[in-house]
Amino acid sequence: xxxxxxxxxxxxxxxxxxxxxxxxxxxxxxxxxxxxxxxxxxxxxxxxxxxxxxxxxxxxxxxxxxxxxxxxxxxxxxxxxxxxxxxxxxxxxxxxxxxxxxxxxxxxxxxxxxxxxxxxxxxxxxxxxxxxxxxxxxxxxxxxxxxxxxxxxxxxxxxxxxxxxxxxxxxxxxxxxxxxxxxxxxxxxxxxxxxxxxxxxxxxxxxxxxxxxxxxxx
Amino acid sequence: xxxxxxxxxxxxxxxxxxxxxxxxxxxxxxxxxxxxxxxxxxxxxxxxxxxxxxxxxxxxxxxxxxxxxxxxxxxxxxxxxxxxxxxxxxxxxxxxxxxxxxxxxxxxxxxxxxxxxxxxxxxxxxxxxxxxxxxxxxxxxxxxxxxxxxxxxxxxxxxxxxxxxxxxxxxxxxxxxxxxxxxxxxxxxxxxxxxxxxxxxxxxxxxxxxxxxxxxx
Numbered sequence: 001x002x003x004x005x006x007x008x009x010x011x012x013x014x015x016x017x018x019x020x021x022x023x024x025x026x027x028x029x030x031x032x033x034x035x036x037x038x039x040x041x042x043x044x045x046x047x048x049x050x051x052x053x054x055x056x057x058x059x060x061x062x063x064x065x066x067x068x069x070x071x072x073x074x075x076x077x078x079x080x081x082x083x084x085x086x087x088x089x090x091x092x093x094x095x096x097x098x099x100x101x102x103x104x105x106x107x108x109x110x111x112x113x114x115x116x117x118x119x120x121x122x123x124x125x126x127x128x129x130x131x132x133x134x135x136x137x138x139x140x141x142x143x144x145x146x147x148x149x150x151x152x153x154x155x156x157x158x159x160x161x162x163x164x165x166x167x168x169x170x171x172x173x174x175x176x177x178x179x180x181x182x183x184x185x186x187x188x189x190x191x192x193x194x195x196x197x198x199x200x201x202x203x204x205x206x207x208x209x210x211x212x213x214x215x216x217x218x
Numbered sequence: 219x220x221x222x223x224x225x226x227x228x229x230x231x232x233x234x235x236x237x238x239x240x241x242x243x244x245x246x247x248x249x250x251x252x253x254x255x256x257x258x259x260x261x262x263x264x265x266x267x268x269x270x271x272x273x274x275x276x277x278x279x280x281x282x283x284x285x286x287x288x289x290x291x292x293x294x295x296x297x298x299x300x301x302x303x304x305x306x307x308x309x310x311x312x313x314x315x316x317x318x319x320x321x322x323x324x325x326x327x328x329x330x331x332x333x334x335x336x337x338x339x340x341x342x343x344x345x346x347x348x349x350x351x352x353x354x355x356x357x358x359x360x361x362x363x364x365x366x367x368x369x370x371x372x373x374x375x376x377x378x379x380x381x382x383x384x385x386x387x388x389x390x391x392x393x394x395x396x397x398x399x400x401x402x403x404x405x406x407x408x409x410x411x412x413x414x415x416x417x418x419x420x421x422x423x424x425x426x427x428x429x430x431x432x433x434x435x
Contacts (some may be wrong), residue, residue, distance in 0.1 A: 046317060047243040047387045063246060064374070064385040070244030070272070083421075084243070084269070084390045085325050088318030092338060115314075122305070122314070123296020125344075126270070130318035133338045163341030 003143060003172035006189060006216075009034045010170050011100055011141050013217050019097035020044055020090070022131060025069045027141045028100035034217075042078070044096060046127040048087045051079025068127070091127065092134035099135040101128060103142045103169075105156045108203045110165035110178025112140060113158035125161065132162035144171035150202040152176065152183070173197050175214060182206050187214045221380055223429045228403050229255045231429070235288075237265040237366040239324065239395045244297075245276035247388035249372040249405030251431060253277070257284035265289040267324070267366055269317060269391055271298040282310070291364070293317035316344060319361050321394055327363035328397025334361050369399020373422070375415055376406035380424030383415045396422045405431040 001009075004027050012034035015021060022044045023029050035041060043052040045068040052067060053074040061072025082090070090096055105113040112132055115125035132138050145151055152169065169176040174197050175187035185207040188197055194211055229252070232238065242248030256264075257280035266287045268278050271294070281287050282300045289311040295301045304310035315323070322334045335358035339345050349360040371392045373382040382404060384392055396402050404427050 045387070047246070047390050049387050062386070064388040066244065066246050066387055068244070070246060070276075081386050081389055083384075083393050084317070084321040085394050087390075088321055092318050092336065121296075121302070122312075124270075124292065124294040124314045125316050126294035126296075127317040129316040129342065129344065130338045133340075134318075159343045160341065162338075 004030060006172050006214075007141050007143075007170050009216050010175065010214055011139055013215055014139060014168065015039070015041060015098065017041065020050070020095060022046070022091065022096055022099040022135065024099070024101040024128070026102045027143075028102060029069075031100055031141070042076075044087070044090060046084075046087055046091070048082045048084060049073070049075070049079070050082065050090075051076045053079070088127070088130055091130050094134065094136065096131070096135045098137045098139065099131040100139045100141050101131065103140045103151065104146075105151050105153055105158050106140055106166065106169055107153045107156045108178065108183045109155070110183070111156050111163070112138075112161045112166050113156040114161050116159055118159065128161050132164055132166070138164070138166040140166050140169040142169075142171060144173045144200055150200070152201050152203045154203050173200060174211070176205070185211055187212055189214050221427070221430050222409070222432050224435065225251055225255050225431050228252060228429060228431055229259050231401065231403070232256065232261065232368055234262040235264070236368060238267065239366040239369040239399050240266060240268040240278050241369070241371045241390065241392040241395050242272070242277050243269050243387070243390040245272040247372050247384070247390045247392055248272075248277045249370050249403075249431070251405050252370050252403065254280055257281050257286060260284060261286045263288040265291070265366070267291045267364065269320065270294040271301045273297050274300050285309075289313070291315060291320070293320050319344075320364070321391060323361050323364035324391070324398045325394050327365035328394065331363065333363055335359065336361055365398045365400065367400050369395040369402045371396050371402065371404050371422075373404050373406040374408070376404055376409050376427075376430050377412045377415050377424070378409070379412055380404070380427035380430060381412075381415050381420040382406065382422040382424070382427065383419050384421055389421065393421045396426045401428045402426055403429045403431065406433065409433050
C-alpha cells in the first residue's frame with residue numbers, strides 16, 4: 001500500500017462517530033477518504049467551514065467555498081459557515097474533538113514542531129498553534145523520515161508549536177504514543193519489523209517484545 | 219464624501235506608510251480590485267495585516283510583487299515565494315501571529331477590549347516578551363489589540379446604507395476587520411437596494427462602513 005494511504009487509513013480508525021474533526025493539509029487531508037459517510041463526522045476548516053464534503057465535480061468549484069488550503073470543496077447536508085473568530089472559538093474553546101496534523105519533528109515528550117525551520121523556511125504557524133493547544137485530541141500523521149533525516153527525535157531541535165503533548169503519532173512504519181514515561185511503540189505497519197522501526201527512529205522507544213500489527217479496520 | 223466611491227478615489231485615500239488590514243483567507247474573501255489598484259499605484263511602506271499571503275499572484279500577492287509592503291503581520295506566508303524572498307533578504311519585516319490570536323487581537327481592538335488572554339503560544343517563541351497571566355491555575359498570554367488606519371474588506375452584497383452580507387467561507391476575517399479599521403472600505407460583488415439583504419442576514423451593519431467601491435460607473 002502507498003505509505004501515505006496507509007497512514008491515512010490508520011488515522012481514520014481513530015475517528016469516532018458524530019464528532020467535529022479538523023484535518024490539516026497533506027496526508028491528514030487523505031483521512032476522510034477512509035471514513036464511512038454515515039458516521040456523522042463534521043469536518044471543520046479554519047477558514048470557517050463546518051461540514052466540508054468531497055471536492056466538487058471538475059469545473060464546478062465555487063470560489064466562495066474552499067478548505068483551509070484554498071481548494072474548492074463541497075458541503076454535506078447540515079453544514080454551516082462561521083467567521084474566523086468563531087472558527088477559532090470552536091478550536092480553542094474545547095469544541096473540536098480531534099485534529100490531525102503534519103509535522104516537521106516530534107519528540108519523546110510528544111512535543112510537535114511544524115511551523116518554522118529558522119534561517120531556511122518559515123511558512124508560519126497558521127492555525128496550528130491554536131489547534132494543538134485547543135483540540136481535545138491531537139494526532140500527528142506524517143512520513144517517518146524526511147530526506148533521510150529522522151523526524152521522531154529525542155528532543156525537537158526546531159521551535160515548538162505548543163507545549164501540549166500530542167496524543168498519537170502515525171507513520172508508515174508504526175503507531176507511537178507519548179506517555180509520562182516516554183514514547184511507546186504500540187503498533188507496527190504490516191511487513192515492518194521491530195528492528196527496522198528502531199533503526200529508523202532517533203527517539204528511544206518503549207515497546208513489548210511482540211509489537212502488534214497496525215489496526216487498519218476491515 | 220459619499221458612501222459610494224470609485225476605485226481610484228479609494229486608492230487615493232490610502233497614503234504611503236498607512237497600516238492596512240486586508241481580509242481574506244488564501245485569496246478567498248479578498249477585495250481583489252483594491253489590492254491590484256494599490257499595487258498599480260505603487261504605494262510604499264504599508265504595514266499589512268492579513269491572515270496569510272496566499273500565492274504570488276492571488277490575495278495580497280500583488281502588493282508584495284510591487285514592493286508596497288514594509289511590515290507584514292500574518293499567520294502564514296509559506297506559499298508565496300515573493301514574500302519568502304523579501305523576508306529572507308530583510309526587505310520585509312514580519313510578525314507571525316497564531317491565526318486564532320490574530321483574529322482575537324483584531325476583534326479586541328474593534329470591540330473596545332484592552333487585549334485577550336489565550337493559552338495559544340505559551341511555552342513557544344510566540345510568548346517571548348509577553349506577559350503571562352495565571353487564571354485558575356492555567357497560564358495565558360496577554361495579547362494586545364490590533365487596529366489599523368484602514369480595513370479593506372470584501373462582501374457578497376452591500377445595500378445603499380452599507381449593510382453587508384458575506385457568502386460561505388468568503389466570510390472569514392471580513393466582519394471582524396470591519397470593526398477594527400479606523401476607515402473601512404468595502405468592495406462588494408453587488409450593490410442592492412435596502413431591504414434586499416434581510417436584517418438577520420446582515421453580518422456587518424452599514425454604520426461600520428465608511429466607503430463602498432462602486433460596482434458600476
